[in-house]
Amino acid sequence: MSRSLKGEFTDQLFDAILQLNNREECYRFFEDIATVSEVKSLGQRFEVAKMLRTGATYEEIVDKTGVSTATISRVKRCLYYGADGYSLILDRMGYLEEE
Structure with missing residues:
Protein backbone atom coordinates (compact mmCIF):
# COMPACT_ATOMS: atom_id res chain seq x y z
CA MET A 1 0.00 0.00 0.00
CA ALA A 34 -16.99 15.35 -3.83
CA THR A 35 -17.99 17.16 -6.98
CA VAL A 36 -20.30 15.48 -9.46
CA SER A 37 -17.38 15.39 -11.89
CA GLU A 38 -15.10 13.64 -9.37
CA VAL A 39 -17.67 10.96 -8.57
CA LYS A 40 -18.47 10.38 -12.24
CA SER A 41 -14.75 10.10 -12.99
CA LEU A 42 -14.38 7.40 -10.33
CA GLY A 43 -17.37 5.58 -11.80
CA GLN A 44 -15.84 5.75 -15.28
CA ARG A 45 -12.54 4.35 -14.02
CA PHE A 46 -14.35 1.47 -12.37
CA GLU A 47 -16.21 0.75 -15.61
CA VAL A 48 -12.89 0.84 -17.49
CA ALA A 49 -11.43 -1.71 -15.06
CA LYS A 50 -14.48 -3.93 -15.45
CA MET A 51 -14.34 -3.73 -19.23
CA LEU A 52 -10.59 -4.42 -19.32
CA ARG A 53 -11.11 -7.38 -17.01
CA THR A 54 -13.73 -8.84 -19.33
CA GLY A 55 -11.63 -8.40 -22.47
CA ALA A 56 -12.93 -5.18 -24.03
CA THR A 57 -10.68 -3.32 -26.46
CA TYR A 58 -9.53 0.27 -25.94
CA GLU A 59 -11.87 1.32 -28.77
CA GLU A 60 -14.87 -0.34 -27.12
CA ILE A 61 -14.00 1.30 -23.81
CA VAL A 62 -13.61 4.77 -25.35
CA ASP A 63 -16.93 4.35 -27.20
CA LYS A 64 -18.82 3.35 -24.06
CA THR A 65 -17.19 5.57 -21.43
CA GLY A 66 -15.74 8.52 -23.29
CA VAL A 67 -12.47 8.33 -21.34
CA SER A 68 -9.11 8.96 -22.95
CA THR A 69 -6.74 6.17 -23.89
CA ALA A 70 -4.36 7.62 -21.27
CA THR A 71 -6.99 6.96 -18.59
CA ILE A 72 -7.50 3.44 -19.90
CA SER A 73 -3.74 2.82 -19.77
CA ARG A 74 -3.57 4.16 -16.22
CA VAL A 75 -6.44 1.94 -15.06
CA LYS A 76 -4.89 -1.05 -16.86
CA ARG A 77 -1.58 -0.47 -15.10
CA CYS A 78 -3.36 -0.33 -11.73
CA LEU A 79 -5.48 -3.37 -12.58
CA TYR A 80 -2.47 -5.54 -13.38
CA TYR A 81 0.37 -4.00 -11.36
CA GLY A 82 -1.35 -2.04 -8.59
CA ALA A 83 -2.42 -2.91 -5.06
CA ASP A 84 -5.06 -5.43 -6.28
CA GLY A 85 -7.92 -3.17 -5.18
CA TYR A 86 -9.70 -3.43 -8.51
CA SER A 87 -9.26 -7.21 -8.58
CA LEU A 88 -10.57 -7.56 -5.03
CA ILE A 89 -13.81 -5.79 -5.83
CA LEU A 90 -14.24 -7.14 -9.35
CA ASP A 91 -13.85 -10.69 -8.01
CA ARG A 92 -16.42 -10.05 -5.29
CA MET A 93 -18.82 -8.61 -7.84
CA GLY A 94 -18.38 -11.58 -10.18
CA TYR A 95 -16.53 -9.89 -13.05
CA LEU A 96 -14.18 -12.68 -13.99
CA GLU A 97 -11.09 -12.31 -16.15
CA GLU A 98 -11.44 -13.30 -19.75
CA GLU A 99 -9.70 -16.58 -20.43
Missing part, protein backbone atom coordinates in the same frame (compact mmCIF):
# COMPACT_ATOMS: atom_id res chain seq x y z
CA SER A 2 1.20 3.45 -0.89
CA ARG A 3 2.58 5.34 2.08
CA SER A 4 1.47 8.62 0.50
CA LEU A 5 -2.16 7.45 0.55
CA LYS A 6 -2.17 6.23 4.13
CA GLY A 7 -2.78 8.74 6.87
CA GLU A 8 -5.07 9.93 9.63
CA PHE A 9 -7.47 11.82 7.37
CA THR A 10 -7.66 9.02 4.82
CA ASP A 11 -8.27 6.50 7.60
CA GLN A 12 -11.16 8.66 8.83
CA LEU A 13 -12.59 8.92 5.32
CA PHE A 14 -12.44 5.16 4.77
CA ASP A 15 -13.97 4.52 8.21
CA ALA A 16 -16.81 6.87 7.25
CA ILE A 17 -17.35 5.07 3.92
CA LEU A 18 -17.49 1.75 5.75
CA GLN A 19 -20.44 3.13 7.78
CA LEU A 20 -22.60 3.55 4.68
CA ASN A 21 -25.37 0.96 4.50
CA ASN A 22 -26.75 1.22 0.99
CA ARG A 23 -26.49 2.91 -2.40
CA GLU A 24 -28.75 5.83 -1.39
CA GLU A 25 -26.47 6.62 1.57
CA CYS A 26 -23.49 6.45 -0.79
CA TYR A 27 -25.11 8.94 -3.15
CA ARG A 28 -25.87 11.33 -0.28
CA PHE A 29 -22.38 11.12 1.21
CA PHE A 30 -20.47 11.37 -2.06
CA GLU A 31 -22.66 14.24 -3.28
CA ASP A 32 -21.55 16.19 -0.22
CA ILE A 33 -17.89 15.16 -0.13
Whole structure:
Protein backbone atom coordinates (compact mmCIF):
# COMPACT_ATOMS: atom_id res chain seq x y z
CA MET A 1 0.00 0.00 0.00
CA SER A 2 1.20 3.45 -0.89
CA ARG A 3 2.58 5.34 2.08
CA SER A 4 1.47 8.62 0.50
CA LEU A 5 -2.16 7.45 0.55
CA LYS A 6 -2.17 6.23 4.13
CA GLY A 7 -2.78 8.74 6.87
CA GLU A 8 -5.07 9.93 9.63
CA PHE A 9 -7.47 11.82 7.37
CA THR A 10 -7.66 9.02 4.82
CA ASP A 11 -8.27 6.50 7.60
CA GLN A 12 -11.16 8.66 8.83
CA LEU A 13 -12.59 8.92 5.32
CA PHE A 14 -12.44 5.16 4.77
CA ASP A 15 -13.97 4.52 8.21
CA ALA A 16 -16.81 6.87 7.25
CA ILE A 17 -17.35 5.07 3.92
CA LEU A 18 -17.49 1.75 5.75
CA GLN A 19 -20.44 3.13 7.78
CA LEU A 20 -22.60 3.55 4.68
CA ASN A 21 -25.37 0.96 4.50
CA ASN A 22 -26.75 1.22 0.99
CA ARG A 23 -26.49 2.91 -2.40
CA GLU A 24 -28.75 5.83 -1.39
CA GLU A 25 -26.47 6.62 1.57
CA CYS A 26 -23.49 6.45 -0.79
CA TYR A 27 -25.11 8.94 -3.15
CA ARG A 28 -25.87 11.33 -0.28
CA PHE A 29 -22.38 11.12 1.21
CA PHE A 30 -20.47 11.37 -2.06
CA GLU A 31 -22.66 14.24 -3.28
CA ASP A 32 -21.55 16.19 -0.22
CA ILE A 33 -17.89 15.16 -0.13
CA ALA A 34 -16.99 15.35 -3.83
CA THR A 35 -17.99 17.16 -6.98
CA VAL A 36 -20.30 15.48 -9.46
CA SER A 37 -17.38 15.39 -11.89
CA GLU A 38 -15.10 13.64 -9.37
CA VAL A 39 -17.67 10.96 -8.57
CA LYS A 40 -18.47 10.38 -12.24
CA SER A 41 -14.75 10.10 -12.99
CA LEU A 42 -14.38 7.40 -10.33
CA GLY A 43 -17.37 5.58 -11.80
CA GLN A 44 -15.84 5.75 -15.28
CA ARG A 45 -12.54 4.35 -14.02
CA PHE A 46 -14.35 1.47 -12.37
CA GLU A 47 -16.21 0.75 -15.61
CA VAL A 48 -12.89 0.84 -17.49
CA ALA A 49 -11.43 -1.71 -15.06
CA LYS A 50 -14.48 -3.93 -15.45
CA MET A 51 -14.34 -3.73 -19.23
CA LEU A 52 -10.59 -4.42 -19.32
CA ARG A 53 -11.11 -7.38 -17.01
CA THR A 54 -13.73 -8.84 -19.33
CA GLY A 55 -11.63 -8.40 -22.47
CA ALA A 56 -12.93 -5.18 -24.03
CA THR A 57 -10.68 -3.32 -26.46
CA TYR A 58 -9.53 0.27 -25.94
CA GLU A 59 -11.87 1.32 -28.77
CA GLU A 60 -14.87 -0.34 -27.12
CA ILE A 61 -14.00 1.30 -23.81
CA VAL A 62 -13.61 4.77 -25.35
CA ASP A 63 -16.93 4.35 -27.20
CA LYS A 64 -18.82 3.35 -24.06
CA THR A 65 -17.19 5.57 -21.43
CA GLY A 66 -15.74 8.52 -23.29
CA VAL A 67 -12.47 8.33 -21.34
CA SER A 68 -9.11 8.96 -22.95
CA THR A 69 -6.74 6.17 -23.89
CA ALA A 70 -4.36 7.62 -21.27
CA THR A 71 -6.99 6.96 -18.59
CA ILE A 72 -7.50 3.44 -19.90
CA SER A 73 -3.74 2.82 -19.77
CA ARG A 74 -3.57 4.16 -16.22
CA VAL A 75 -6.44 1.94 -15.06
CA LYS A 76 -4.89 -1.05 -16.86
CA ARG A 77 -1.58 -0.47 -15.10
CA CYS A 78 -3.36 -0.33 -11.73
CA LEU A 79 -5.48 -3.37 -12.58
CA TYR A 80 -2.47 -5.54 -13.38
CA TYR A 81 0.37 -4.00 -11.36
CA GLY A 82 -1.35 -2.04 -8.59
CA ALA A 83 -2.42 -2.91 -5.06
CA ASP A 84 -5.06 -5.43 -6.28
CA GLY A 85 -7.92 -3.17 -5.18
CA TYR A 86 -9.70 -3.43 -8.51
CA SER A 87 -9.26 -7.21 -8.58
CA LEU A 88 -10.57 -7.56 -5.03
CA ILE A 89 -13.81 -5.79 -5.83
CA LEU A 90 -14.24 -7.14 -9.35
CA ASP A 91 -13.85 -10.69 -8.01
CA ARG A 92 -16.42 -10.05 -5.29
CA MET A 93 -18.82 -8.61 -7.84
CA GLY A 94 -18.38 -11.58 -10.18
CA TYR A 95 -16.53 -9.89 -13.05
CA LEU A 96 -14.18 -12.68 -13.99
CA GLU A 97 -11.09 -12.31 -16.15
CA GLU A 98 -11.44 -13.30 -19.75
CA GLU A 99 -9.70 -16.58 -20.43
